């Protein structure tokens with residue numbers, strides 16, 4: 001694991017904003033760290049970057065304890081939290097050259113970075129005249145100068161227009177696929193990370209509500225058949241005898257796994273053909289956004 005936290009907790013005064021968080025971020029992944037505003041994402045990120053001191057629990061980055069190997073670990077992390085530190089009166093290239101000197105990186109790396117973050121066409125334009133998306137990409141360019149293995153980005157798409165979001169997504173995918181990086185990126189919108197994340201952690205009120213691969217998240221939202229019958233319990237028992245195992249039986253209806261339209265027709269015929277009156281039968285599927293809202297709302301209740 002590139003990042004592993006064990007029972008990480010953090011209090012601001014007597015408000016606990018991070019609760020026993022155990023994150024697992026695999027190498028070469030894009031890990032979408034999701035949660036609504038105020039969920040505790042920035043606080044967690046600040047602890048990962050040692051900007052806030054850990055109060056309870058431990059953080060391992062590159063399998064080493066952060067507190068004991070601070071300098072070595074932090075030198076291999078590039079980060080972007082809130083606004084990137086950019087000089088508006090300097091061009092994009094000058095901003096990068098400036099930082100290259102500071103972190104003692106060869107100047108010729110600046111042109112490679114400009115290409116990588118697709119700012120080569122705007123290299124000589126004043127950064128103050130950049131669009132928000134360009135500023136964010138320059139911020140990532142600055143974070144990439146020292147060739148870190150891990151990038152930690154706090155809401156890098158905040159405020160970007162749809163085009164800016166797509167460009168950011170393509171950049172992060174390229175970094176992971178072709179440049180061997182691991183990206184930990186926070187967002188309050190699942191739809192923004194869904195198309196690029198390989199793994200997802202969902203938090204709300206400081207608590208981890210889901211963690212796993214994007215496929216595992218999709219599995220949670222697998223389609224179901226909702227069947228409403230005259231007698232749901234009897235119909236469910238009958239279905240079980242036919243090897244159709246309901247996931248849930250409620251007063252409102254039965255939920256069974258959905259396989260195909262044809263299969264749904266077969267279930268319908270089986271029930272009606274055996275004397276179970278079917279009032280309604282339909283496919284039910286939560287899209288990921290709905291699932292995300294359900295997961296975060298459930299924890300609020």
Ligand SMILES: Nc1ncnc2c1ncn2[C@@H]1O[C@H](COP(=O)(O)OP(=O)(O)OP(=O)(O)O)[C@@H](O)[C@H]1O
Pocket residue numbers: 012017035036037038039040041042043044188
């Ligand atoms: N310096 C601080 N002092 C006191 N409370 C704070 C401080 N910083 C954050 N908080 C509180 O901690 C909780 C978590 O905030 P945090 O910024 O980590 O959430 P977030 O998930 O990043 O949200 P957002 O997307 O709005 O930035 C919130 O209730 C916030 O009000």
